[in-house]
Amino acid sequence: MRTKVAWILTPLLVLFMSFSYGQEKTITGNVTDQDGLPLPGVSVLVVGTTTGTQTDFDGNYTIKANVGQVLRYSYVGQKTAERKVGSSSTINIQLAEDAEALEEVIVLGYSTKSVDEVTGSSVQVSSEDIKDVPVLSVDQALQGKVAGLQISTTSGTPGAQQDIRIRGVGSINASNSPLYVIDGVPVVSENFSGSANRTSLSSLVSLNSKDIESMTVLKDASATAAYGARGSNGVIVITTKRGKSGKAVFNFSSVLGFQNNAYNKRNPLTATQRASLIDEATFNAYGESYDFEIDEARDFAIANNLGNIANWDGSEYDWPGLIENKDALIQDYNFSASGGTEKTNYYASLGYNETEPTVIGDSFRRISGKLSFQTWLRDNVKLDNSINVSNSRQNPVLENGAFFNNPHLTRYYMNPFANPYNADGTYNINSLGTSVFNTLYTNENDEVYNKYTRATTNTKLDWELIENLTFSSRIGLDFSLSEYKSYNNRYHGDSDGDVNGSSTASDEKNYNWVSQNSLNYQFKLGSKHNFDVTALFEYQKNNYTYLYAYGENFSTDGLTNIASAGSNFDASSSFTDWTNISYLGMLNYNFDGRYILDATFRREGSSRFANGHRYGNFGSVGLGWNVHREAFLEGSVFNELRLRGSWGVTGNSGIATNTYQAFLAYDADYAGNGAVYPSQLGNEFLSWENGETVDAGFDFGVFDNRLSGSFAYFNKRTYDLLQNVPLSPTTGFTSQNTNVGEVVNKGIEAQLNYDIFRGEDFSWSISGNFATVNNEVTKLALDSTGEDINPSATSTYKTTEVGLPIGAWFMRTWAGVDTETGEPTWYVNGVDGEVTSNYASAARVNQDEASALPTFSGGLSTHIEYKGxxxxxxxxxxxxxKVYEQYAQHYFRTNSFTLGSYNGVEELLERWQQPGDVTDVPKLVYNGADNFHATSSRHLYDGDYIRLKDLTFGYNLPSKFTEGIGLDAISFTVKGTNLYTWVKDDGLKLDPEVGAAGYTGLVTPPVKSVVFGVNVKF
Incomplete structure (x- = not known):
């Protein structure tokens, strides 16, 4: 919220002289900021007069006043100061930074407005709030700071993409991700990982959080309509740092720390535990048939080598500990320089980050550099340019599925009887007693990486044609290159045996460029009618190319490139592009700063739709009333009271390119010849998905803004949904994309801030936010009989029906374990009453209309400061x-799947053993098939959780010490992240922070970290 825009404004020099009776004299002096830098264009007012003289633009001033009069000095972003004219003819003044004044500006991407001019729902987070948060993707720093913004860490592997939703989910098949705008330019924010099975790679890792000035979250139609279709799911505006005039200022920061998994209470069976359960399951399965007692079950199991128990030497092998990288190291170093003259300023930075994962594997590494400058080419022409380049290397974990080389799967599925090592100390790859791979071996003998290079440049020219009429031209270029390589060794893993080693490589290139040309005119009619009008044309073009190659059969070790492969070569390439063209008009009107009208219209065309349906019309109208500026509130407790409301329509084109076209595919082979076949039906009438949003709220500040906050109600109706609707098999196609269906999201959002103490030496403030969202499907596509078509019909977990949330949980209802037989039971009607142990006889029902996405979220924070x-x-x-533990289908089985082929979790120790036992785990039977693991509410848990997101202790060294060693400032910090997690449901053992789908998974959970930081300014 500390957006410093003073240097891009030309303050009016207002000078008034009075007709007073004191002796008139000429006063000279200079005005500087808190750093001693000159402030050009300061307003100097002789209090109570109506005339004055001009100031110079170098910070020096000359003014005539009478002895005894008061001079008032004011400047944007600085606290106003006053001095009484005495005997001296020289008055030098130093103005202090006014934090509250700086926070009065909201960056909205295409425009920058004062808080009093904003009618939409938006929240701005400053660099002060994110600078010390140890995250690689800057959007992670927003978690808990913005009401209505839900962020889930889908993987704690360094560089992974985050799952972000603003005000819930509005689309069934189209994108629900927000648009990112960096320095006024819409950018592509995709997953640039080379494999869908491995950890995602966020494009936002290319940004260094130390280079961020502010991030603004735009939520309602009035705030997002300027971005048309791309703003339908909300907008996150990122503003990077610029320099300011004055002496060169250098900043150096160093962060060093460590991280571990934040929350994971799901533990696998140890070898001893598994052995005892094998005894019991063996007796329950074979004891009666083969006439042996429970104490003889071990002999029977060994004789038949059940669960590979015959090869167990009685030792405990800590597979979970071996694949974990405890106290993973975090290193982050940044250096920046900024400064300039009254005509030109600059900002330059260099950063390096190295973060180890919490499982075995290579570190994530990133080096980034940024250079920006602004210069006045003429008095009315300003050039603004910034360049950002970064290179990242990630070790992507094979974690997006039940893969035998997934290290997290090794933790839970590896046979605990298996020794990781051979007698000679080498890795055991031949006698594991399971199909799960020895991850220790593959980690050292396979090679895998994502390399991501991103270069962006943003150039803008502002030309004031006449007073207050400015032409602006901006071009933003964004080039991403992602290189992926995966080599699997010849002896153990995915490519042993006949494959004899394999290598995969791919290159992805994404080139995005945006051109914007606009006219902005600010004018007044009379003294109270203020207008700000903007017309803008935007052209965006995106090109994406993909190149893939594969090879097998390596003749020797040490060669990992495809050129050294001997057979089964494969290659592929593809190209896609899309274009957006937009015409935008924005009007902001205010009457005397009290009544605000904000109107936006955007006509946008997308190449994703057919001719005749490519253009959509979107817009919004917002109204605001600054009640605190009314005469009847003068002298009241209100420093701020603003009522605001908006209505608008946005669109969504977040579907695959060329979806509207009927396709023929040419990749078939017929008797050795190329073949052609129909692959896509297409839909030439396909067009925009639309969203209509109503938003109403208020902002307030009382008691000298000691207590401030905001409240909003929103109702968003998304209609003409872009749905993939099933077709009759007689058509020859499985589905077709159409515009049909409707979803409603509504809720409230509240933010509250309170300064408990305000003092020169001691201050204490608290703030909190809270948001709700209710998601409901109100219309779906109809089949030939007039019945709704369920988009989730093929899912064994979910349903999407009118009156329910998108993807509501839909499954059999758990009734518990039969206390007499030990068999699992489910409710026959899915609700209550009669129960059955026949899984197929139980009905599937929606589970309390439960959603996979949180229906409420928020944050609470506090800041305490005492003498530095x-x-x-x-x-x-x-x-x-509610969240579902999807991998329960594997490690919660009560038979040989867990006790023979793989392994189970320690909750199996709570199994039923004798009549009368009350438990949630059925009887263990080695050759049983009771379906306990199958999809049911037994493995569906309340997802409520609270997380201690950040805890920071810091110290700012007093200036009397820093000045003595030639430094401006030094600060020391110790920050903990995700230190504690509280989970409502005791059964939820895996991390509760899951993606929008609502499934816990065998992925790297969010991490908790402790880092030590030093910041030096000189």
Missing amino acids: VFIDASLYYAGGH
């Missing part, structure tokens, strides 16, 4: 939803 010592703490919470 400060403490910051923040919580994040979410709830009202």
